[in-house]
Ligand code: TXA
């Protein structure tokens with residue numbers, strides 16, 4: 001695996017690697033993505049192989065600029081409102097795929113929709129602009145493992161399997177994007193960096209969370225996901241032989257946020273799980289309020305515990 005800095009000459013080489021069909025991990029504001037040219041079927045299949053990802057779990061296509069998605073997906077008025085309000089940023093929209101686009105079939109795993117996102121990270125945006133093609137990118141972790149928020153996490157999980165890594169330091173949001181579908185009504189398929197309240201404010205209508213019993217619209221929503229190797233216990237106080245992941249002023253091994261700041265806790269979550277996983281002891285996790293971005297934190301914690 002080649003490592004690239006964020007200097008322009010390095011980014012140009014990373015983009016050339018992508019254009020040549022290579023796999024390149026790169027930072028976004030949410031987590032590190034594992035990118036491939038979304039119009040190159042062989043390259044996209046390489047993503048599934050590198051991650052050990054089930055072939056039925058579709059990928060998000062990343063764009064440098066909101067205007068670029070029009071060539072690939074239908075953008076009804078609600079989509080336009082959300083794009084204007086939250087792009088670039090941690091929001092992914094699942095929209096009807098137009099006919100006859102160059103998107104490789106494996107990106108959508110055969111679905112009639114395409115997930116699209118414009119990340120808000122200067123390195124990601126520069127790399128996407130240089131690549132000059134949509135980039136399919138799941139989180140840059142082996143399938144089912146904890147998502148990567150630092151270059152170290154990517155190196156630990158995938159260095160043998162991929163062509164390059166752009167080192168852009170730690171990710172700021174720390175949780176994956178919120179995924180929203182608009183059909184039949186605005187629905188959150190995966191909670192994330194953009195909250196339900198923020199979505200409702202912009203749309204002026206109710207936004208639901210996809211129910212547990214819905215048929216799986218986002219296969220990444222399978223119960224066991226983001227899982228450490230060790231056992232995880234939620235809403236807990238620490239027991240003997242357990243590591244304690246804290247939230248708030250009480251003593252603990254790693255604190256998500258001593259001041260109970262949910263944004264800070266989201267940013268620290270995956271790095272904390274990686275670090276405690278490495279200690280090899282079961283993890284007890286303090287209760288986290290289920291409001292705002294806390295909803296996304298608890299979603300990831302439940303999957304880690306499943
Ligand atoms: O923040 C993020 O979204 C990160 C960064 C790298 O952009 N990416 C990410 O990708 O989290 P991934 O592959 O780990 O999660 C993508 C999720 C999966 O749950 C997948 O099932 C869902 O998006 N998805 C992709 N295309 C879809 C579609 N057409 N319909 C429904 N769900 C879709």
Ligand code: MG
Pocket residue numbers: 138139147220
């Ligand atoms: Mg993922």
